[in-house]
Amino acid sequence: MTIEDQINNTSLPKHLAVIMDGNGRWAKSKGLFRTKGHEQGSKSVKEVVEGCAEIGIPYLTLYAFSTENWNRPQREIDLLMKLLVSSLRKNQKTLQKNNIKLNAIGNLNALPEKVHTELLEVINATKTNNRMTLTIALSYGSREEILKTVKEISHKVKNNLISPSDIDETVINNHLYTKNLPDVDLLVRTSGEQRISNFLLWQIAYAELYFTDTLWPDFKKEDLFKALLNYQNRERRFGKTSEQLKK
Ligand code: IPE
Ligand code: IPE
Ligand code: MG
Numbered sequence: 724m725t726i727e728d729q730i731n732n733t734s735l736p737k738h739l740a741v742i743m744d745g746n747g748r749w750a751k752s753k754g755l756f757r758t759k760g761h762e763q764g765s766k767s768v769k770e771v772v773e774g775c776a777e778i779g780i781p782y783l784t785l786y787a788f789s790t791e792n793w794n795r796p797q798r799e800i801d802l803l804m805k806l807l808v809s810s811l812r813k814n815q816k817t818l819q820k821n822n823i824k825l826n827a828i829g830n831l832n833a834l835p836e837k838v839h840t841e842l843l844e845v846i847n848a849t850k851t852n853n854r855m856t857l858t859i860a861l862s863y864g865s866r867e868e869i870l871k872t873v874k875e876i877s878h879k880v881k882n883n884l885i886s887p888s889d890i891d892e893t894v895i896n897n898h899l900y901t902k903n904l905p906d907v908d909l910l911v912r913t914s915g916e917q918r919i920s921n922f923l924l925w926q927i928a929y930a931e932l933y934f935t936d937t938l939w940p941d942f943k944k945e946d947l948f949k950a951l952l953n954y955q956n957r958e959r960r961f962g963k964t965s966e967q968l969k970k
Contacts, residue, residue, distance in 0.1 A: 726945060726948040726949055727778070730778065730948060730951050730955065731955055732778065734955055735778065735779060735780055735951065735955075736780060736909040736931075736954055737780070737781055737905050737908055738780075738781075738782040738783075738905050738906065738907045738908050739780050739783050739784070739907075739908065739909050740784040740785075740786070740909070740910045740922070740923060740926075740927070740930070741771065741783070741784070741785050741786065741910075741912070741913075742786045742910070742911070742919075742920060742922055743764060743767070743768070743787065743939040744912060744913050744914040744916055744938075744939055745760075745913050745914025745915075745938030745939045746760035746761045746764040746938070746939055746940055747760050748914060748938055749763065749939070749940040752938075757799060758799070758802045758806075760940055761802065761803060761806055762806065763940035764939045764940045765810045766940070767939055767940055767941075767942045767943065768785065768810070768814075769814065770942070770943050770944050770947070771944070771947050772817070772823065773817070773821065773944075774944040774947045775855060775947070776821045776822075776854055778948075781856065782856050782858070782904055782905060783855060783856070783857050783858070784828070784857075784858040784860060784901075784904070784923070785857070785858070785859055786920075787859050787861050788807075788829075788860070788861050788862055788863070789860075789864055789920060789921055790829075790863065790864030790866075790867050791864065791921060804834070804835050804837075804838050807838055807842075808837060808838055808841050811841050811842060811845050812841070815845050818845070818849050818852065818857070819848075819849065819852070821854060822854035823849065823854060823855045823856075823857050824851075824852040824855070825842075825846050825849045825857055825859070826856055826857065826858040826903070827858065827859050827860075828858055828860050828861070828863055828868075828901055829860050829861045829862040829863030829864075829900065830862045830863070830864075831862060833862045834861060834862055842859075842861070856904070858901075858904065860922065860923075863900070864921045865921045865923055865924040865925065866921060868899055868901075868925075869899075871898070872899055875898050876894065876898060895925070901923070901926055906929065906930070907926050907927045907930040908930060909930060909933060909950070909951075909954045910922075910923075910927050910930045910932050910933065911933045911934075911935070911950050912932075912933075912934050912935075913937050913938060913942050914936070914938050915934070915935075915936040916934075917934050929959070931957055931959065933950045933954065935949075935950065
């Protein structure tokens with residue numbers, strides 16, 4: 724039986740988030756420039772997007788560029804941005820064919836205009852697709868997102884649009900970039916690093932975490948299915964006891 728056959732389609736994560744890490748190390752191990760790693764990494768993106776759509780995961784969120792990644796050498800940033808535009812163009816067909824809606828989270832205004840425009844174009848072209856929502860986290864940082872939320876809610880309080888006692892989790896959720904997405908069920912990080920790196924801090928409150936040593940450019944459908952199988956063998960208790968869940 725293949726790994727895919729062992730997956731139970733009735734208990735898949737509704738929202739899978741992935742920290743795609745290890746492109747640079749992959750390239751270095753082969754004596755190549757870091758850019759080659761990013762190029763190869765975009766092939767893994769295609770694999771995972773298609774794999775998730777095929778198996779029936781409704782929400783997939785990929786961490787592509789963090790607010791901290793702006794501190795990388797300008798040359799690498801430029802190449803990453805160029806690669807983004809070309810893969811958006813190249814993959815628009817795949818998105819349409821698979822009925823996938825593209826979404827983006829992060830401080831998109833910080834992106835070069837060309838990237839921003841291209842991104843909005845693909846988002847607009849795929850907006851009625853409904854098999855899966857693919858969210859790309861771009862220029863995304865969870866602390867920046869939380870700050871933005873606090874500021875927006877403070878303004879509303881100041882203008883008497885909302886009273887402090889009405890602020891609850893739903894109000895906060897509705898001001899996050901992720902307002903239309905459910906909480907994350909499974910967070911995967913590749914490349915052996917075991918940290919969150921400012922990704923979806925609020926949204927992963929009860930996510931299952933899965934770390935693999937596989938570098939992102941080597942991450943294929945099989946690796947995705949392995950992560951899903953691992954997730955399905957966990958008991959998500961949400962604070963309750965195991966006995967309560969069995970009732
Ligand atoms: C992930 O790979 C891609 C981005 C952060 C844009 P890295 O570029 O971080 O690769 P490593 O961690 O240096 O190997
Ligand atoms: C996290 O990877 C961001 C993305 C995958 C886009 P990094 O490689 O930037 O993370 P750190 O800084 O090593 O934690
Ligand atoms: Mg890295």
